[in-house]
Each structure stands twice: as structure tokens, then as C-alpha cells.
Amino acid sequence: MLRRDFLYASLLALSLTVVSCTQGTSDNQTAGSSNTDKLASDSGSELIMGLIPAENNEEMVEKFEPMRAYMEEKLNRPIKVFTATDYAGVIEAMRQDKVDIAWFGPLSYVLAEQEAGAEAFATGVREKTGKSTYKSILVVPGDSYVKSIQDLKGKNVAFVDPASTSGGLVPSYLVLKATGQKPKDFFAKLTYAGSHDAAGMAVKNKTVDAAGTNDITYNKMLNKGLISQQSNRILLESDPIPGSPLAYRQELDEQTKNKIREIVLNAHEDIEVTGYGELLNYESATPKDYQIVRDMINTLEIAREEILK
Numbered sequence: 001m002l003r004r005d006f007l008y009a010s011l012l013a014l015s016l017t018v019v020s021c022t023q024g025t026s027d028n029q030t031a032g033s034s035n036t037d038k039l040a041s042d043s044g045s046e047l048i049m050g051l052i053p054a055e056n057n058e059e060m061v062e063k064f065e066p067m068r069a070y071m072e073e074k075l076n077r078p079i080k081v082f083t084a085t086d087y088a089g090v091i092e093a094m095r096q097d098k099v100d101i102a103w104f105g106p107l108s109y110v111l112a113e114q115e116a117g118a119e120a121f122a123t124g125v126r127e128k129t130g131k132s133t134y135k136s137i138l139v140v141p142g143d144s145y146v147k148s149i150q151d152l153k154g155k156n157v158a159f160v161d162p163a164s165t166s167g168g169l170v171p172s173y174l175v176l177k178a179t180g181q182k183p184k185d186f187f188a189k190l191t192y193a194g195s196h197d198a199a200g201m202a203v204k205n206k207t208v209d210a211a212g213t214n215d216i217t218y219n220k221m222l223n224k225g226l227i228s229q230q231s232n233r234i235l236l237e238s239d240p241i242p243g244s245p246l247a248y249r250q251e252l253d254e255q256t257k258n259k260i261r262e263i264v265l266n267a268h269e270d271i272e273v274t275g276y277g278e279l280l281n282y283e284s285a286t287p288k289d290y291q292i293v294r295d296m297i298n299t300l301e302i303a304r305e306e307i308l309k
Contacts (some may be wrong), residue, residue: 008016011298012176017203022064023278024295039151041232042061044085045076045077045080046077046080047075047077047078047079047080047100047158047256048079048080048081048082048093048098048099048100048101049068049071049079049080049081049082049099049100049101049102049103050082050083050084050090050093050094050099050101050102050103051064051082051083051090051102051103052084052087052090052102052103052104052105052108052163053083053084053085053086053087053126053161053194053195054105054160054164054195054196054217054244054276055196055197055217055276056195056197056198057083057084057172057194058163059197060083060276061081061083063274063276064081064103064190064274064275064287065112065257065274066271066272066273066274067267067273067274068081068273070263070270070271071260071264071267074259074263075256075259075260075263078191081110082098082099085194086163086194087104087105087108087162087163088106088162088163088307088308089166090102090104090108090112090172091104091108091111091115091116091163091308092111092115092116094112094116094118094249094299095112095115095116097150097249097251099249100248100249100252100256101247101248101249101252101260102118102246102247102248103244103245103246103275103276104118104164104168104244104245104246104247105163105164105165105241105244105292106241106242106244106245106290106293107163107164107165107168107169107297108163109244109245109247109290109293110290110293110294110297111163111304111307111308112247113247113287113290113309114307116250117247117249117250117251118247118248118249118250119247119248119249119250119257119287120245120246120247120285120286120287120289120290121244121245121246121247121248121260121261121264121284121285122245122246122261122264122265122282122283122284122285122286123242123244123245123246123282123289124243124244124273124275124276124277124279124281124282125243125279125280125281125282126216126243126278126279126280127277127278127279127280128219128278129160130280131243132242132243132283132285133239133240133242133243134166134214134215134216134240134241134243134277135166135214135215135237135238135239135240135241136165136166136167136170136171136212136213136214136237136241136242137175137212137213137214137215137218137234137235137236137237137238138152138171138174138210138211138212138234138235138236138237139199139203139210139211139212139213139218139232139233139234139235140203140209140210140232140233140235141203141204141206141231141232141233142228142229142230142231142232142233144209144210146209146210146235147235148178148236149174149175149178149179149235149236150178150179151188152175152187152209152210153186153187153189154187154188155181155187155189155209155210156187156188156189156191156208156209157183157187157189157190157191157208157209157210157211158190158191158192158193158199158202158203158207158208158211158212158214159171159172159183159190159191159192159193159199159211159212160192160193160194160195160196160198160199160208160212161192161194161195161306162192162306162307163308164196165241165293166196166212166213166214166238166241166242166286167193167196167199167211167212167213167214168192168212168307169293169296169297169302170212170228170238170241170296171183171212172300172302173238173296173299173300174236174238175300179249182300191208193211196213196214196216196217196218197217197220197221197226199211199212199213200213200217200218200226200227200232201226201227203227203231203232204227204231204232205303210235215237216276216277218232218234223292229288233308235272241293242285242289242290242292242293243285244276245285245289245290246282246285248260263286264282265281265282265283265284267281267282268280268281268282268284297302
């Protein structure tokens with residue numbers, strides 16, 4: 001179901017951005033430029049790390065910079081950061097061997113596993129909970145009369161991205177379980193905000209009646225004063241979701257894979273580890289950890305084109 005060739009590969013040069021990160025410097029380049037025609041390294045001299053845009057790209061690069069710099073130092077190899085305008089862009093980049101390692105969400109990882117042979121190896125343990133799991137949440141304006149999913153029938157709702165787990169797949173699953181309908185049939189309008197923080201702001205500004213996002217970005221926005229519990233009320237939260245993994249491309253040599261895995265899993269012994277959310281450390285992740293995501297895809301009967309469009 002999810003194995004068909006990408007239809008949008010020709011759009012890659014328009015949608016992807018490479019952020020060249022050396023210690024203390026960064027340059028933005030388009031993926032179609034002469035400097036980035038071959039991003040992933042076959043010679044072993046340079047590695048490319050992809051980041052899905054769970055939040056705005058600048059913030060994502062900043063979050064992962066300490067880990068990038070640490071990995072670069074320990075590997076003694078340059079590591080550049082690759083970002084995209086949507087989740088599918090990072091999956092496509094790995095499929096084309098233009099990304100060596102990437103931080104995915106659970107759903108985008110499963111898609112990258114099937115489309116690009118991605119191999120999950122680590123996921124961040126959250127400082128607040130001591131666990132790698134997180135939750136999807138449905139959020140409404142604080143003064144909304146909405147008290148249940150059923151009250152959202154015929155409303156204008158925002159999700160994050162078709163390939164987002166907490167901002168796409170899980171909210172869709174919650175709607176189906178509660179109403180027997182898919183979001184596109186239950187809501188009057190379903191839009192994609194592009195990032196979790198954008199979804200949160202859409203609720204605050206009341207441009208939508210509700211949004212699907214996650215507890216990590218919600219708590220970050222609370223702490224930064226961007227939203228409040230009065231402006232953005234949690235309507236419903238999901239069961240725990242397996243953590244967003246770091247994954248390497250299948251064709252990367254085994255020696256490099258093992259080194260990267262060892263460095264990431266032991267990084268907390270040397271530095272304050274960073275990533276998506278406040279983290280204590282990274283722990284091992286394996287493909288079987290994400291079976292619940294595969295099961296949701298099957299339950300929702302989602303075609304590949306619905307996610308990677």
C-alpha cells in the first residue's frame with residue numbers, strides 16, 4: 001500500500017533546503033544548487049542529517065545543533081543539516097541517498113522505512129516524564145463550547161502534516177474511533193498548518209475551531225508564553241505514542257552506523273543532550289517499537305498518496 005513510487009520527486013528542488021552547519025556557522029542553500037547535487041557522502045568524508053519540520057526549521061536546527069556538533073567531533077567527520085518544507089521532503093531526500101541520518105516522527109519513520117529503507121536506532125527520553133513516549137492532543141480555544149470530538153462535526157480543524165503522527169495520524173484515528181468517520185468526512189474543512197507551533201497559534205488566533213498537535217510543543221508554547229491554558233484548552237489526549245526516532249539510511253556502512261549509534265546513546269555522559277523537547281538522554285529504538293503506527297495506518301486504510309502528497 002505504501003510502496004508506490006513518489007509522484008512529487010520533481011518538486012524536490014523547490015521544496016527542500018540544506019542548512020550547512022559547521023561549528024559556529026550556517027549557510028542556507030537550495031537543494032538544486034551545484035553544491036548540493038550529491039548531499040549524502042559515499043566516501044565517508046561528510047554526513048547529512050535531516051530534520052522534519054515538526055516546528056519551524058530555524059528552531060529545529062537550533063534544537064539539534066549541540067547534538068550535531070557533538071557527533072561531528074566524535075566521528076571526526078563534517079555533519080551538515082538538511083531541512084525541508086514538509087515531512088515528505090526529508091523522506092524523499094533519504095530515498096535519494098541525499099540524507100544519511102534523520103530525525104523523524106513515528107509515522108514519517110515508518111514511511112521512510114518503507115520508501116527509503118530507514119533504520120531506527122535511537123529516541124529521546126523526555127526530562128519531564130523519564131520516558132520516550134509522548135501524546136497527541138486535540139486543542140480548542142479556551143472559550144469554545146466544544147466538549148467532545150462529536151461537537152467538532154462540521155467544524156474547521158487544522159492538523160499539522162499528512163505525515164505527522166501526533167498532528168495527523170493519531171488525531172485521525174481518534175476521530176474515527178469516536179465517530180466512525182474519517183476527518184475529511186466529519187469536519188467541514190481540514191487544513192494542514194505545516195508545524196505544531198503553527199497549529200497552536202491557529203487555535204489561539206481562532207482561525208480554526210480545533211487543532212491536532214502534541215504535548216511537547218504545547219508545553220513549550222505554554223512555557224514561552226505564546227499560548228495559555230485559557231487560550232488553548234486541551235480537549236482530548238491520546239494514549240502514549242512511541243518516541244520520534246533517529247534513523248540512518250540502509251546503505252550507510254555498518255561501521256559508521258555502529259559508531260553513530262554508540263555516540264548518540266552515550267552522549268548524555270559528556271553533554272546535555274538536545275533534540276525535540278527537553279531530553280535526559282537517548283535510548284535504543286527498533287523497528288518493532290513502531291508497530292502501533294503501522295496498525296493505525298491499516299485501521300484508517302490510508303493510501304500512500306494521502307500521506308505523501
